[in-house]
Amino acid sequence: MFIQLLYSKIYHLASPLPIKTLGLIIFFLSISSGCTSTHRTYPTQESMREKQVLEDNQQGVDGLGGARVAELTPDGNQVLIVSGDDNSLAIFNVDANFKLSFNRVFKNNSTIDGLDGAVSLVVSPDGRRVYVVSYYDSAVAIFEQDEQGSYQFIQAIRDGLPFEDVFSDKESVKKKDKLGLLGAYDIAITTDNSQLFIASVASNALSIFDINKNGNVVFNHAIRDSDNTEYGLGGAVNVIITPNNSQVIVAGFNENSITIFNRVDNGVLGHSQTLINGKDGVKNMIAPQGLAMSPDGNYLYAACGGGNAIVVFARNEQGRYAHIQSISNSDDVSGLGGAGYVTTSPDGSRVFVASESDNAVVTLAKLNDGTLKILSVLKSEGIKKADERNGAASVYVSPDGKHLLVTTGKGNTLIVYSLN
Numbered sequence: 001m002f003i004q005l006l007y008s009k010i011y012h013l014a015s016p017l018p019i020k021t022l023g024l025i026i027f028f029l030s031i032s033s034g035c036t037s038t039h040r041t042y043p044t045q046e047s048m049r050e051k052q053v054l055e056d057n058q059q060g061v062d063g064l065g066g067a068r069v070a071e072l073t074p075d076g077n078q079v080l081i082v083s084g085d086d087n088s089l090a091i092f093n094v095d096a097n098f099k100l101s102f103n104r105v106f107k108n109n110s111t112i113d114g115l116d117g118a119v120s121l122v123v124s125p126d127g128r129r130v131y132v133v134s135y136y137d138s139a140v141a142i143f144e145q146d147e148q149g150s151y152q153f154i155q156a157i158r159d160g161l162p163f164e165d166v167f168s169d170k171e172s173v174k175k176k177d178k179l180g181l182l183g184a185y186d187i188a189i190t191t192d193n194s195q196l197f198i199a200s201v202a203s204n205a206l207s208i209f210d211i212n213k214n215g216n217v218v219f220n221h222a223i224r225d226s227d228n229t230e231y232g233l234g235g236a237v238n239v240i241i242t243p244n245n246s247q248v249i250v251a252g253f254n255e256n257s258i259t260i261f262n263r264v265d266n267g268v269l270g271h272s273q274t275l276i277n278g279k280d281g282v283k284n285m286i287a288p289q290g291l292a293m294s295p296d297g298n299y300l301y302a303a304c305g306g307g308n309a310i311v312v313f314a315r316n317e318q319g320r321y322a323h324i325q326s327i328s329n330s331d332d333v334s335g336l337g338g339a340g341y342v343t344t345s346p347d348g349s350r351v352f353v354a355s356e357s358d359n360a361v362v363t364l365a366k367l368n369d370g371t372l373k374i375l376s377v378l379k380s381e382g383i384k385k386a387d388e389r390n391g392a393a394s395v396y397v398s399p400d401g402k403h404l405l406v407t408t409g410k411g412n413t414l415i416v417y418s419l420n
């Protein structure tokens with residue numbers, strides 16, 4: 001499993017990353033065919049019906065070993081999945097009834113590089129390219145559609161340092177860290193297809209790459225935690241862009257912080273604000289791991305594994321954020337233990353959180369004042385050791401809001417749910 005692989009590679013090293021004490025590579029939610037919907041506290045239930053389960057090395061499926069993140073192509077014809085154990089990018093076709101079938105898988109070999117510890121991906125707005133970031137290779141691997149519309153490996157961008165050096169505390173490593181991609185963990189792309197942003201845990205950095213008119217990906221610069229005491233980029237683990245491309249937001253796992261950068265038309269970033277747990281009313285924002293923005297750009301959600309919480313911020317007209325709500329298991333609710341991944345429905349009316357410790361997917365409704373209300377908690381009760389459908393890494397809602405995709409890191413599966 002990817003989480004086990006991480007531990008075996010890093011725990012014995014002199015790593016400066018306190019993240020690993022909580023498990024940096026974290027797989028959220030345990031799901032089995034025997035799931036029950038826990039609703040003692042929540043009278044309103046959302047309907048989630050299991051539609052399909054795809055399992056690694058079963059019925060011709062490959063590339064789901066330690067499945068991490070899934071995303072649909074813009075045309076809705078394919079699902080792309082990165083997997084940390086298989087070090088892969090897997091592609092599945094989607095039919096008119098939203099049934100998935102295995103197409104192909106890319107893995108590190110003599111001609112493909114940059115997929116060791118593949119952890120996240122982003123698809124370009126036109127669907128022509130897929131960018132994959134890898135934790136162990138500390139790289140971004142680029143795939144592009146050929147004339148037949150099939151994705152092909154193009155290149156990998158990396159400093160080329162071995163992981164044993166990346167996760168050490170050697171000063172020589174810092175000098176070789178030119179791109180700020182050490183321990184690359186998440187990636188985002190602007191809607192105009194002009195820039196990529198990569199959050200990297202070991203570099204404690206946000207790296208900016210420009211995409212020129214010829215499609216070339218060119219390193220611009222890296223913003224490092226050490227550049228400014230106001231930054232909270234220690235253990236940078238997640239990055240998102242606001243819907244209008246005006247801000248780039250980064251979660252700093254080590255510093256219990258979220259850093260907001262304003263982005264001007266030419267792509268230059270300037271520090272706007274750093275949200276810190278325990279300041280300005282912010283609470284339970286311990287070890288933020290997942291970020292999501294409401295489709296209207298007015299609310300920011302943070303899933304916090306250390307705080308067992310979902311934290312909500314409201315954005316004002318000046319682009320500043322204020323804490324308005326924290327919901328945690330300490331508030332006598334259920335399902336947020338180890339919360340680590342968050343996403344929204346396309347219309348913004350629902351927020352979905354995946355929680356590791358509580359083995360749950362929590363569905364919340366966004367109220368008129370921007371706060372959230374728990375509608376349902378889908379929990380896995382009494383999972384047997386032999387049941388491999390557990391340890392989900394992420395949740396993804398289809399653009400039409402009709403399907404929920406759950407990748408399971410320990411179960412090596414992709415589960416498709418119908419949403420009503």
